[in-house]
Amino acid sequence: MKKADTLGDELRRQGISRRTFLKFCAAMATSMALPASMAPVMADALAATRRQSVIWLSFQECTGCTESILRSYAPSIESLIFDFISLDYHHTLQAAAGRAAEDARDQAMQENWGKYLVIVDGSIPLKDGGIYSTIDGHTNLETLETVAAGAAALISVGTCAAYGGLPMARPNPTGAVGVDEIIKDKPVINLPGCPPIPEVMTGTIASFLTFGRLPEMDRLGRPVAFFGDTIHDRCYRRPLYERGKFARGFDDEGARKGWCLYALGCKGPITYNACATIKWNQGQSFPIQSGHGCLGCSEPRFWDKDSFYKPLSATHWGNAAGLAAAAAAGAAVGAGVAVLSRRHQDTIAKGE
Amino acid sequence: MSVTLLDFARGPAMQWALIIFVFGMVWRLVGVWGLRHKADHSQPRVTQGVWKRGLRAVFVRVLPYPEFAPKVQGQYWISYVFHLGFFIVLLFFVPHILFFEDILGFGWPGLPNNVIFFVGGITVAALMVALIKRILNPVTRMMSNFDDYFAWFVTIAPVVTGLLVNANLIPNYELMLAIHILSFQLLLIYLPFGKLMHGFWLMVSRWTTAVRFARRGGLS
Numbered sequence: 001m002k003k004a005d006t007l008g009d010e011l012r013r014q015g016i017s018r019r020t021f022l023k024f025c026a027a028m029a030t031s032m033a034l035p036a037s038m039a040p041v042m043a044d045a046l047a048a049t050r051r052q053s054v055i056w057l058s059f060q061e062c063t064g065c066t067e068s069i070l071r072s073y074a075p076s077i078e079s080l081i082f083d084f085i086s087l088d089y090h091h092t093l094q095a096a097a098g099r100a101a102e103d104a105r106d107q108a109m110q111e112n113w114g115k116y117l118v119i120v121d122g123s124i125p126l127k128d129g130g131i132y133s134t135i136d137g138h139t140n141l142e143t144l145e146t147v148a149a150g151a152a153a154l155i156s157v158g159t160c161a162a163y164g165g166l167p168m169a170r171p172n173p174t175g176a177v178g179v180d181e182i183i184k185d186k187p188v189i190n191l192p193g194c195p196p197i198p199e200v201m202t203g204t205i206a207s208f209l210t211f212g213r214l215p216e217m218d219r220l221g222r223p224v225a226f227f228g229d230t231i232h233d234r235c236y237r238r239p240l241y242e243r244g245k246f247a248r249g250f251d252d253e254g255a256r257k258g259w260c261l262y263a264l265g266c267k268g269p270i271t272y273n274a275c276a277t278i279k280w281n282q283g284q285s286f287p288i289q290s291g292h293g294c295l296g297c298s299e300p301r302f303w304d305k306d307s308f309y310k311p312l313s314a315t316h317w318g319n320a321a322g323l324a325a326a327a328a329a330g331a332a333v334g335a336g337v338a339v340l341s342r343r344h345q346d347t348i349a350k351g352e
Numbered sequence: 353m354s355v356t357l358l359d360f361a362r363g364p365a366m367q368w369a370l371i372i373f374v375f376g377m378v379w380r381l382v383g384v385w386g387l388r389h390k391a392d393h394s395q396p397r398v399t400q401g402v403w404k405r406g407l408r409a410v411f412v413r414v415l416p417y418p419e420f421a422p423k424v425q426g427q428y429w430i431s432y433v434f435h436l437g438f439f440i441v442l443l444f445f446v447p448h449i450l451f452f453e454d455i456l457g458f459g460w461p462g463l464p465n466n467v468i469f470f471v472g473g474i475t476v477a478a479l480m481v482a483l484i485k486r487i488l489n490p491v492t493r494m495m496s497n498f499d500d501y502f503a504w505f506v507t508i509a510p511v512v513t514g515l516l517v518n519a520n521l522i523p524n525y526e527l528m529l530a531i532h533i534l535s536f537q538l539l540l541i542y543l544p545f546g547k548l549m550h551g552f553w554l555m556v557s558r559w560t561t562a563v564r565f566a567r568r569g570g571l572s
């Protein structure tokens with residue numbers, strides 16, 4: 001396919017009207033919490049953008065993130081943007097294989113040194129010299145450092161690349177870490193989620209193309225526009241939470257009536273993500289809507305935190321044996337103190 | 353990625369708080385009950401059914417002495433309000449019930465959140481009034497020591513932090529939740545070792561005093 005020079009050319013070639021494109025930009029602006037007046041600015045900036053070279057690095061991952069981004073709804077304007085960006089290296093999606101693939105990456109790096117965007121999915125193993133995941137004879141750490149050196153910015157896609165994710169789960173056999181634990185001298189943005197919402201990924205890329213920099217981030221390096229609120233804050237079941245209507249089983253009356261899933265372990269109150277607003281599969285649904293509590297998959301260490309089915313307010317309080325031991329120790333100390341006190345009384349009584 | 357404060361509060365902090373609470377409670381209860389009763393050398397005026405006097409005191413002292421009522425009933429009401437409020441919030445907020453259910457293995461019906469927040473607000477107000485009264489009255493002010501003020505603090509802290517968690521005033525919800533849980537643990541840890549033990553001694557001391565007085569032909 002012939003690639004146009006600017007996104008504007010590409011859009012015209014594909015017969016997309018400016019009106020449609022503006023609508024897309026307005027939606028994008030809204031989802032990123034930008035004022036509506038930004039939509040035309042965004043449209044102009046995007047239309048004039050040249051093809052952005054993107055190098056996608058896959059490390060310790062399951063390809064779920066790629067699967068997710070491919071499901072940004074088709075034929076969507078987001079996918080157009082994907083036609084537009086030049087995805088110069090992506091194991092799963094590129095036609096080339098082996099040496100040819102690696103050469104394509106080297107070439108893209110040389111031609112766009114300092115300007116290309118690096119997208120990473122998967123964590124990076126550091127233990128034992130990083131031998132647990134290698135590509136073309138290089139450890140993931142080597143590849144990441146080499147490629148990041150010429151990057152304009154990096155996008156960590158998925159909880160693995162952002163925070164270590166599943167490979168980092170106890171006992172973390174490969175010493176897995178996220179990208180920002182390694183790359184400190186380049187802008188890195190985290191788009192966690194297992195997987196992340198497709199529109200969060202395309203939206204962040206669009207934002208980078210529009211403004212030439214990464215959007216505003218929170219303390220965990222996530223774009224505030226998409227991760228500013230908790231699931232609980234935006235959940236349509238929230239009124240039922242407030243009214244104290246809780247499903248207590250996955251097939252009880254409460255579950256059938258669509259009550260709040262807090263008692264079934266929903267982690268919505270401590271999970272920052274856009275599932276409750278953007279939703280999945282073309283805005284079709286999201287886990288809570290289909291009757292399962294939020295797992296908190298976009299939070300660091302979500303895998304190790306808890307049972308997915310334990311209510312947030314239930315704690316790891318230990319066990320009855322521990323408390324019984326504490327009671328026994330308390331009884332021993334109490335009895336000892338009482339005996340001492342009685343002796344003391346006797347001593348006083350004897351007038352000694 | 354390090355362990356967050358919430359993980360700490362829900363994990364090790366909760367374990368230790370409960371262990372210290374149980375240890376402290378049993379220590380205090382066994383320790384005090386193991387003490388020798390003071391010998392009463394007087395001739396017993398009443399020999400039979402002194403226990404009835406004890407039981408009577410437990411219930412009659414729920415209200416102030418009629419003669420003192422005009423002076424102290426304000427204090428009584430405020431205390432009732434914050435005690436009841438505290439227990440309603442503690443025992444009938446559904447997430448709290450889930451906490452107990454996890455430990456005890458059984459739960460009970462809860463109240464809607466807005467009722468809980470309303471009661472919580474009243475509880476905080478009553479506790480504030482109680483503190484102000486304590487400070488303004490020269491007698492109670494002189495009688496008060498660190499224990500009184502700290503007991504007040506560890507009581508009000510979980511209620512205030514709990515309200516803040518749900519008010520969503522602080523953008524970092526999980527941090528506020530962690531502080532709320534930690535404040536409750538402070539209460540648990542302090543309870544056996546300070547004046548908050550009155551929760552366990554109150555009825556016992558009413559009973560004991562009444563029985564002792566009855567033996568001498570008096571009323572408590």
Ligand code: SF4
Pocket residue numbers: 231232233235236237238239241259260261262266267268269288293294
């Ligand atoms: S289902 Fe989960 S996110 Fe929704 S209101 Fe209940 S606890 Fe909050």
